[in-house]
Amino acid sequence: MTLEKAPELEIHWEYFYERSIGCVGILKDWLTQAYRKALDESASTLREHHWQSYAPSIAKCLQIAAEAIEGEKAFEFESPEVSLLRQKLGLSRKLSTIISSEEISITTTSSKKTKGHPGIRQPNRDVIGGV
Numbered sequence: 001m002t003l004e005k006a007p008e009l010e011i012h013w014e015y016f017y018e019r020s021i022g023c024v025g026i027l028k029d030w031l032t033q034a035y036r037k038a039l040d041e042s043a044s045t046l047r048e049h050h051w052q053s054y055a056p057s058i059a060k061c062l063q064i065a066a067e068a069i070e071g072e073k074a075f076e077f078e079s080p081e082v083s084l085l086r087q088k089l090g091l092s093r094k095l096s097t098i099i100s101s102e103e104i105s106i107t108t109t110s111s112k113k114t115k116g117h118p119g120i121r122q123p124n125r126d127v128i129g130g131v
Contacts, residue, residue, distance in 0.1 A: 003038060007046035019055045021064045030054050 009016065009031075020027040034051035043050070056064070116122060 003035075003043065003045050005045040009046070012048070015055075019061055021061055021068060023064070023068075026056065026064070030056065 016027055020030065031046075031051060033054040034046060037053070038046045038050045041050075
């Protein structure tokens with residue numbers, strides 16, 4: 001089932017970001033519940049009162065944000081000992097920030113593919129004649 005009128009969710013983007021902590025999975029589950037509520041009420045569109053009742057609480061949002069920050073810290077592999085070792089070896093920059101110019105040119109040239117037009121055949125790909 002669909003709603004008669006598309007909801008104007010974009011104007012409330014800050015509220016959705018705030019309560020989902022930028023996590024698409026949380027936002028999807030939240031809006032799915034609100035959508036079901038709107039359908040149960042036979043509403044013509046999704047309104048604030050539909051999603052506000054399913055919004056994660058401020059306490060839950062604070063907890064999720066703290067967990068996200070802690071989780072991101074786990075990905076910081078560069079300890080002071082590693083930095084000291086890299087400095088002594090003459091590798092003072094972080095490994096992740098070093099990208100050779102060859103790698104950059106490979107990625108830029110491979111992404112410049114010419115796009116064909118839909119419905120127009122490319123004869124060089126077709127076998128011509130019976131072999």
